[in-house]
Amino acid sequence: MIEQLAIFSENKPGKLERITAALSEAGVNSRAMHAASLGDMGVVKIVVDRPEEAYEALAGQGTVRKIPALAVRVPDRPGGLHEVTAALTRASVNIENASGFPVSGGEAILILEVADVPAAERLLEEAGFGVLEAEEFSEAVGGP
Amino acid sequence: MALEDLYDPTEALNPEALERLQTDRLRWTVAQAARSPHYGKLFAERGLDPESIRELDDLRHFPLTEKQDLRDSYPFGFLAVPKDEVVRLHHSSGTTGTATAVCHTAGDVERWADLVARCLHMVGLRRGDVFQNMMSYGLFTGGLGLHYGAEKLGAFVIPMGAGNSRRQIEFMGIFGTTAMHIIPSYAMALLGTCEEMGVEPRSLPLRFAVGGAEPYSEGTRTRLQEAWGIPFHNCYGLSEMCGPGVAFECPVQQGLHLWEDAYLGEVIDPETGDRVVDGEEGELVLTSLTREAMPLIRYRTRDLTSFTPGPCPCGRTHRRLSRIQGRTDDMFIVRGVNIFPLQIERVLMSMPQVGRNYVIVLDREGYADRLTVRVELNADVFFGELEQLQSLRERMADRLRREIMVRPRIELVEPGTIPRQEGKAVRVIDERKD
Structure with missing residues (x-):
């Protein structure tokens, strides 16, 4: 988170x-x-x-x-975003707001706002997605 | 109430004795007024004789005095003593028309100070207290009026005047201010200054505040009392009747005792001029009972209030006025509907989402009047979603429509962005060009 x-x-x-x-x-x-x-x-x-x-x-x-929001690491390729939204849809989680941006290493970070952040976080982790904690996020997106 | 707790035993005089005192003073006042050019001519024209006053009710035969009469006789038409007996002038700002001038003899100034001392004693001001007076000094009566009364009680008086907000807070700490006299909207603004300076208002040595010079809602008072951590006592007065100290709230906080040994009050229907019953709202009409330089008979104050029925638990026998509900002058008309700014304030200050300041803006959209209420958001309740702001705006507009019959446009603005006044708050900006 x-x-x-x-x-x-x-x-x-x-x-x-x-x-x-x-x-x-x-x-x-x-x-x-x-x-x-x-x-x-x-x-x-x-x-x-x-x-x-x-x-x-x-x-x-x-x-x-x-x-609070979710930061999810996804592969920066066609379908990368879809895998995350599909997982949330299966669990009937409504996405209230979303944005994203590419980071180095051929990956992108997806920012999601949902009603129950901790629950969605558990769900995505269990499904094998990389959900970033504050420190990891700072490191991944920090400036030079 | 134990007599030794009173500044003046007159405060608890039994009603019959009070009425006798008032009747004597009324007869004297009418005779004194007859010496002024205005009343001398008026009484002669109408065949009114001061000697005809046998009881208080005889006052009914005397016509009401309007603010316009004071303006028409500016500057000395109401003066009832030779000019060399006058020791003090107070003067209105003239913002609502021609100015009015009010003269005082040495006796007037002395009796005024004594009434103010009575007011401040009632809410606990004593020798040893530090009294910070944040009202303007000069022609406005708010500063000097309370100053003399507080000095008379032996308090340590700081004549700060209005403004210079950081210094006000610094002085409170340095000199250990225990009581302040302040315009309510300025007390609200000073909370922002405390925040900027990192001062917790409740940690200051203040014991109580006196709020006056502008009408404000009970909701605003509750907020001020919580934020400052002290009681705010309401003070009422008008320069035509000396100034502050005409009526004052006792610690019970259920209305303001009108000092009936100094002022005779009536509440009338402003349309018909007829007296209304206790508890019913109308315009306050006052007759001075001890003023030498400029006695006024049945003066229309334009302030809306009512007499609070029944005796006050504090034991004082002087009748109470309800919180002033506004001035007939403050009323504005939008699409044919009469609205008082205080109606809007009452609604806003009952909503925790509303911050410390608001302003009412009137303009036109095509030919139609448009009413906009600009409201500072309370930063503590913002949780970061646009939908919240949208629904808050709707709710405010709905609640205001129920109160004033017109649905206003609501503009939510950031805390601290509506300009603050150091004097009386400017609540209505009318940009309609007629």
């Missing part, structure tokens, strides 16, 4: 820039970013290599929460 960050933000020019500036200042590497909006406001979600430091950097200037 890893932690991603969710930031409440008004939908105005400069709001996203403020977030990226704080992360850059803290020397945190962000690997995925997702903004969902309701018109005048929204929630920005980011996946970073060091969530604790990113949280500290952002907490000083906004409303930010840590939310």
